[in-house]
Amino acid sequence: MTSQRKTLSRAAKGWLIGGSTAVVLAGGYALAAVALSGQVPHGTTVHGVDVGGLASQAAVDRLESELGPLAERDVELTANAETVTIDPAQAGLELDLPATIHPYTEFTLDPLVLWQHVVGGSEIAPEQAVDDDALRAALTTAAETLDVAPTEGALGFNEIEPVITEPMAGAQVAQDAAFGTVVERWFDAAAPIDLPTTETPPEVSAAEFERAVTDLAEPLVADPITIRAEEQSAELSPQLLANSATFVADNGQVRLELDEEKIVESVGQDNPELGLEAKNAQVVLEDSRPTIIKSTTGLRVNPEGLSEKIVAASTTEERSAVVEAEVTEPDFTTEDAEAWGIDEEILTFSTPYPQYDSVRTQNLEAGQRKLNGVIVEPGETFSLIEVLGPITKENGYFESGVVEEGFSTTALGGGLSQISTQMFNVGWLAGYDDVEHRPHSRWFERYPAGRESTLWEGQIDMKWKNNTDTAVMIQAWVGDDRVYTRLWGTKYWDVTTSTSEHYNFTEPETKYNEADECVSESGGQRGFTVTNTRTRVSADESLPRETLTWTYAPWHEVVCGPPPSEDEDDNADDDS
Numbered sequence: 109m110t111s112q113r114k115t116l117s118r119a120a121k122g123w124l125i126g127g128s129t130a131v132v133l134a135g136g137y138a139l140a141a142v143a144l145s146g147q148v149p150h151g152t153t154v155h156g157v158d159v160g161g162l163a164s165q166a167a168v169d170r171l172e173s174e175l176g177p178l179a180e181r182d183v184e185l186t187a188n189a190e191t192v193t194i195d196p197a198q199a200g201l202e203l204d205l206p207a208t209i210h211p212y213t214e215f216t217l218d219p220l221v222l223w224q225h226v227v228g229g230s231e232i233a234p235e236q237a238v239d240d241d242a243l244r245a246a247l248t249t250a251a252e253t254l255d256v257a258p259t260e261g262a263l264g265f266n267e268i269e270p271v272i273t274e275p276m277a278g279a280q281v282a283q284d285a286a287f288g289t290v291v292e293r294w295f296d297a298a299a300p301i302d303l304p305t306t307e308t309p310p311e312v313s314a315a316e317f318e319r320a321v322t323d324l325a326e327p328l329v330a331d332p333i334t335i336r337a338e339e340q341s342a343e344l345s346p347q348l349l350a351n352s353a354t355f356v357a358d359n360g361q362v363r364l365e366l367d368e369e370k371i372v373e374s375v376g377q378d379n380p381e382l383g384l385e386a387k388n389a390q391v392v393l394e395d396s397r398p399t400i401i402k403s404t405t406g407l408r409v410n411p412e413g414l415s416e417k418i419v420a421a422s423t424t425e426e427r428s429a430v431v432e433a434e435v436t437e438p439d440f441t442t443e444d445a446e447a448w449g450i451d452e453e454i455l456t457f458s459t460p461y462p463q464y465d466s467v468r469t470q471n472l473e474a475g476q477r478k479l480n481g482v483i484v485e486p487g488e489t490f491s492l493i494e495v496l497g498p499i500t501k502e503n504g505y506f507e508s509g510v511v512e513e514g515f516s517t518t519a520l521g522g523g524l525s526q527i528s529t530q531m532f533n534v535g536w537l538a539g540y541d542d543v544e545h546r547p548h549s550r551w552f553e554r555y556p557a558g559r560e561s562t563l564w565e566g567q568i569d570m571k572w573k574n575n576t577d578t579a580v581m582i583q584a585w586v587g588d589d590r591v592y593t594r595l596w597g598t599k600y601w602d603v604t605t606s607t608s609e610h611y612n613f614t615e616p617e618t619k620y621n622e623a624d625e626c627v628s629e630s631g632g633q634r635g636f637t638v639t640n641t642r643t644r645v646s647a648d649e650s651l652p653r654e655t656l657t658w659t660y661a662p663w664h665e666v667v668c669g670p671p672p673s674e675d676e677d678d679n680a681d682d683d684s
Contacts (some may be wrong), residue, residue: 155175155295156231164209168205168209171205185290194250234295254280268346276360281304310639312357386437448485449579452597454598456592458530468522479593489574491570492527496524532572532584536605540576559640600646610636
């Protein structure tokens with residue numbers, strides 16, 4: 109019994125010793141782990157930056173100093189021979205330097221880390237913080253530049269030879285693959301990052317264009333095609349068909365379209381019986397009276413469905429298409445012209461013109477030619493500038509006398525104010541609404557006082573409105589030393605006018621004009637005020653009485669040059 113107790117005691121002792129040893133070793137391991145934590149294993153580098161032996165924050169600070177600028181540099185991305193740059197921060201790309209260092213400085217029982225503390229660290233990659241949404245947005249924006257759209261093909265004719273422009277595939281950035289590539293390579297990239305792409309096929313394949321040549325283009329121009337309508341026929345040449353053809357690539361297919369209006373026109377040229385144009389009615393002056401030239405209808409091939417019929421005929425042996433002809437109506441018919449009511453003389457008005465100024469007379473003749481035959485439709489406002497303008501040499505006008513700022517001078521179109529006066533008076537006397545006019549600053553005796561109008565392109569126009577339900581035609585000419593204007597139409601208004609005596613007279617003075625183009629004037633005519641009135645009555649209505657009052661300046665004596673000085677005046681007094 110004694111021997112047995114001794115054996116048990118030895119076993120227990122062994123267990124006790126072993127356990128104690130394990131505890132001691134574990135404690136030592138833990139103490140070693142504690143002792144080694146807090147600093148980076150010596151020999152450790154991050155992207156070439158030595159951080160070995162540094163405390164955690166010191167290591168982070170060093171990396172921020174050394175690697176931070178590298179992480180802020182723009183990143184170049186390339187694809188399809190194009191390059192763009194992105195800002196890493198805006199693209200959600202950053203380094204996470206604390207996460208890079210902390211695994212090597214915090215307490216750990218990881219034997220690999222502890223072993224590095226003993227034998228030395230190695231090169232480690234910096235950790236990243238990536239904002240997925242921001243990076244994908246940046247890649248989407250970059251793709252707008254980097255993507256290459258497919259080049260669609262085309263089919264046309266060179267003369268009558270079909271010519272294909274080959275389609276080409278495009279390439280676009282493969283967004284998911286590009287995301288991984290950028291995350292992997294963006295930091296301190298030595299060269300632009302080549303992004304992966306995927307091919308984008310054209311909408312219509314090369315094979316489809318080849319089919320269109322065989323099935324559409326070649327049959328179309330193989331021989332002439334005959335058009336038949338109303339016992340008439342016309343031939344369409346291969347060249348015309350080629351010129352009229354358009355090949356449209358759409359929804360993966362090529363279809364042929366023909367310019368139907370061009371073909372209709374060609375049919376009419378080949379056979380005039382199928383190309384009769386409708387003609388509008390006209391109201392013209394013939395033998396000094398309004399005459400209606402009647403409208404006529406036309407006849408042409410109906411363009412509706414013409415393209416389909418020709419394409420169908422191109423694949424047949426007969427190469428003939430039966431189409432419909434249609435009667436075309438004029439836009440303005442004889443009935444429309446008759447409804448204008450231009451069939452009686454409303455009034456004639458004339459004023460004398462100075463025969464000594466042949467250039468001024470040329471302007472009058474040019475202006476009257478432009479006015480002669482003009483028609484003002486019901487409700488339309490007549491503008492003299494629109495009819496006569498532009499007032500240029502190219503439009504037939506010359507420089508002649510005008511009054512500007514109270515002085516006589518010359519300008520292009522001098523004398524056209526007499527036509528303005530003519531047109532104001534026929535509008536006033538016929539009862540049309542006065543829209544715009546302006547009398548001269550001083551009175552010319554050849555015009556009715558207060559009932560006349562000047563004209564200056566860009567500043568002063570003469571306008572009246574045809575306030576009736578019928579049109580009015582203007583007849584205008586120069587003859588017998590007078591300017592004439594006659595209105596043709598349907599008389600609507602009974603107009604009564606009156607002109608007051610001249611009143612509020614003002615005396616002329618002496619004016620000095622230092623302008624280079626000064627024209628001296630003897631003056632002498634007094635200024636005055638005058639009032640004109642008008643009443644308008646028709647079978648249907650009576651309009652309120654109108655009054656026009658205008659004040660004319662005197663005709664001053666004009667002396668070219670500066671006014672005399674006071675000394676000159678004194679000397680003159682002394683001499684007298």
